[in-house]
Amino acid sequence: MKVAVIYNEPRNTAAEDHWLRRSDANYHPPSAGFIDASEHGVLLQMRSIATALEVQGHDVNIFSVDDNPKRLCSFLSSERPNVIFNCCEAIMGESKLESHVAAMYELFGIPYTGSGPLTLALALDKALAKSVFEANKIPTPKHQLYKDSDSIDTHLHFPLIVKPVHEDASIGIDANAIVHDENSLQRRVKFIQKEFDQPALVEEFIDGRELNVAVLQTSNGLFETLPISEITFDTMPKGMPRIVSYEAKWIEESPIYRTTVPVCPAELPARIESHARAIALQAAEAVGLRDYGRVDLRLDEHGNLFVLEANPNPDISEDAGFIRAALASGRTFAGTINEILLSAIERWQEGVR
Numbered sequence: 001m002k003v004a005v006i007y008n009e010p011r012n013t014a015a016e017d018h019w020l021r022r023s024d025a026n027y028h029p030p031s032a033g034f035i036d037a038s039e040h041g042v043l044l045q046m047r048s049i050a051t052a053l054e055v056q057g058h059d060v061n062i063f064s065v066d067d068n069p070k071r072l073c074s075f076l077s078s079e080r081p082n083v084i085f086n087c088c089e090a091i092m093g094e095s096k097l098e099s100h101v102a103a104m105y106e107l108f109g110i111p112y113t114g115s116g117p118l119t120l121a122l123a124l125d126k127a128l129a130k131s132v133f134e135a136n137k138i139p140t141p142k143h144q145l146y147k148d149s150d151s152i153d154t155h156l157h158f159p160l161i162v163k164p165v166h167e168d169a170s171i172g173i174d175a176n177a178i179v180h181d182e183n184s185l186q187r188r189v190k191f192i193q194k195e196f197d198q199p200a201l202v203e204e205f206i207d208g209r210e211l212n213v214a215v216l217q218t219s220n221g222l223f224e225t226l227p228i229s230e231i232t233f234d235t236m237p238k239g240m241p242r243i244v245s246y247e248a249k250w251i252e253e254s255p256i257y258r259t260t261v262p263v264c265p266a267e268l269p270a271r272i273e274s275h276a277r278a279i280a281l282q283a284a285e286a287v288g289l290r291d292y293g294r295v296d297l298r299l300d301e302h303g304n305l306f307v308l309e310a311n312p313n314p315d316i317s318e319d320a321g322f323i324r325a326a327l328a329s330g331r332t333f334a335g336t337i338n339e340i341l342l343s344a345i346e347r348w349q350e351g352v353r
Contacts, residue, residue, distance in 0.1 A: 115312035
């Protein structure tokens with residue numbers, strides 16, 4: 001098939017400015033050659049996907065949105081690919097516009113991989129997504145949302161974790177995101193509001209095990225859960241909170257990165273594993289994931305599971321957690337990429353958009 005792999009070119013900004021926007025003053029910027037992997041990782045993903053599709057015999061055309069919606073419209077109109085592998089996570093430097101790109105594919109009537117505009121927009125509003133979980137009786141940590149004009153008081157139980165409400169890739173989450181008293185809460189909420197120019201989401205912190213459940217849509221339209229992954233914190237430096245921070249996820253030279261170790265399959269009691277898979281499927285359905293996705297959960301010391309997020313179009317680079325789970329299920333990287341592509345085509349042919 002004629003497949004277009006469409007992605008967004010990362011913006012080149014000064015490493016120090018990029019870093020300081022994503023952490024607070026207690027951290028030092030990394031070395032001068034640092035590149036923000038949370039944005040530039042999309043390039044590695046795009047290239048590996050294109051190669052995998054070519055291995056499967058498809059005619060692949062790689063296209064960068066390049067911050068120009070008119071150029072994208074011209075490409076879709078003139079090239080008319082059979083299907084789009086959607087790797088676009090932002091346009092014009094705005095992740096909130098990610099859903100608009102998927103909407104353009106819809107308007108041109110071209111099948112594409114992954115979730116639709118509504119789900120992409122919903123997932124980027126963490127507070128709204130949590131409300132959807134609550135409405136569907138899916139366990140999620142209790143939370144409050146603070147806008148600039150709100151007085152900062154809480155009925156939640158400490159410790160709490162404070163996040164930007166409209167970011168992904170752990171942006172804005174570092175060791176100081178965990179707060180233990182009212183004064184720390186005040187400072188952190190104001191920091192998020194000022195540095196990210198958006199509301200701060202405050203959640204009760206679940207101090208426990210971090211689990212990821214990758215979901216993959218099969219030929220019958222139903223989701224299959226892949227082997228569950230765990231991010232372990234056993235070797236994390238003393239005193240550091242057990243969280244997957246921006247530093248832990250992206251800064252390879254950091255000791256925090258080296259001590260948050262993924263394990264797949266996770267060692268879980270059969271009852272917990274079954275329950276985690278069931279909750280992940282409920283969360284995927286509640287937010288409308290399509291083709292593939294990842295649901296992040298926490299398991300507390302009492303065996304209770306809480307959904308943190310349901311992620312549409314997660315990272316599927318060869319070293320990403322989703323692919324780690326796919327390989328653990330007996331799949332190959334190229335086979336998994338082709339499976340996602342075929343799911344999108346079959347869904348489109350059946351009129352499910």
